[in-house]
Amino acid sequence: MATGRAAGTRPxxxxxxxxxxxxxxxxxxxxxxxxxxxxxxxxxxxxxxGDELSVRLPRHAGAIGQAKKxxxxxxxLAPHLPLxxxxxxxxxxxxxxxPWPWAVSRWLDGEVATVETLAxxxxxxxxxxxFLTALQQLAPxxxxxxxxxxxxxxxxxxxxxxxxxxxxxxxxTGAMTELWDAALSAPGWDRPSVWFHGDFHTxxxxxxxxxxxxxxxxxxxxIGDPSCDLMIAFTLMSAGSRAxxxxxxxxxDATWSRGRGWALATGLNAYTSYAAVNPRVAAQTTRQxxxxxxx
Numbered sequence: 193m194a195t196g197r198a199a200g201t202r203p204x205x206x207x208x209x210x211x212x213x214x215x216x217x218x219x220x221x222x223x224x225x226x227x228x229x230x231x232x233x234x235x236x237x238x239x240x241x242g243d244e245l246s247v248r249l250p251r252h253a254g255a256i257g258q259a260k261k262x263x264x265x266x267x268x269l270a271p272h273l274p275l276x277x278x279x280x281x282x283x284x285x286x287x288x289x290x291p292w293p294w295a296v297s298r299w300l301d302g303e304v305a306t307v308e309t310l311a312x313x314x315x316x317x318x319x320x321x322x323f324l325t326a327l328q329q330l331a332p333x334x335x336x337x338x339x340x341x342x343x344x345x346x347x348x349x350x351x352x353x354x355x356x357x358x359x360x361x362x363x364x365t366g367a368m369t370e371l372w373d374a375a376l377s378a379p380g381w382d383r384p385s386v387w388f389h390g391d392f393h394t395x396x397x398x399x400x401x402x403x404x405x406x407x408x409x410x411x412x413x414x415i416g417d418p419s420c421d422l423m424i425a426f427t428l429m430s431a432g433s434r435a436x437x438x439x440x441x442x443x444x445d446a447t448w449s450r451g452r453g454w455a456l457a458t459g460l461n462a463y464t465s466y467a468a469v470n471p472r473v474a475a476q477t478t479r480q481x482x483x484x485x486x487x
Contacts, residue, residue, distance in 0.1 A: 375453025
């Protein structure tokens with residue numbers, strides 16, 4: 193929980209604060225230059241520290257567990273995965289008015305994956321299926337741990353139906369309702385719990401020279417039903433590459449239906465919240481929703 197602040201407030205984060213935190217808590221890196229990464233994600237302010245490190249400070253209370261979660265779990269998962277993932281090097285403590293844990297990690301080179309370069313790539317789709325297969329095959333942790341995310345599609349029901357109504361005219365309301373009803377009524381995951389990334393979309397994939405190189409941002413890492421990770425099939429892929437992805441991953445009809453539900457719910461709720469003020473979000477979520485409707 194936040195220290196000395198209401199959970200909903202956002203602390204001021206600037207380069208001077210980050211410099212003081214790094215220099216006092218990690219003096220071995222005090223001489224390295226800091227450079228703000230802009231634009232960064234919605235959850236963290238990110239600075240590059242020298243050539244090989246990055247510093248991530250949560251912007252809001254919803255992201256404050258990520259530093260310690262990644263520090264504990266990613267070193268255990270990384271040796272078994274076919275794509276690079278973040279390498280945590282240290283967890284910083286609150287200080288100088290900043291209230292939450294923060295992280296120093298190894299810098300990962302690459303550019304964020306784009307639909308323009310990878311949507312039709314069967315090779316990339318199969319690589320992503322292989323990554324998820326490797327993740328799911330690892331021995332799961334104790335699923336009672338409170339630092340691991342629990343995903344439930346049913347918890348999105350009220351918000352998603354409200355978003356369907358709110359978006360009337362932008363998309364096919366009847367088709368969205370039919371998709372959502374089918375996702376909720378599909379048989380649930382009846383096999384042992386497995387690891388999932390939890391936020392597996394285009395923005396959390398890096399590429400080098402047009403090829404997949406890394407998966408980042410494991411703040412929603414958890415174990416249970418992996419259908420939430422099928423979101424990537426609708427945020428990145430086209431119909432052809434999506435079919436290759438599904439075949440390589442071996443997804444049954446019920447899990448695929450729940451995955452389409454996750455894509456609709458996350459895309460539609462982001463669309464109704466941000467599309468009016470952010471053209472980039474509008475374009476991304478419009479594509480995600482339409483691809484989910486295609487199936």
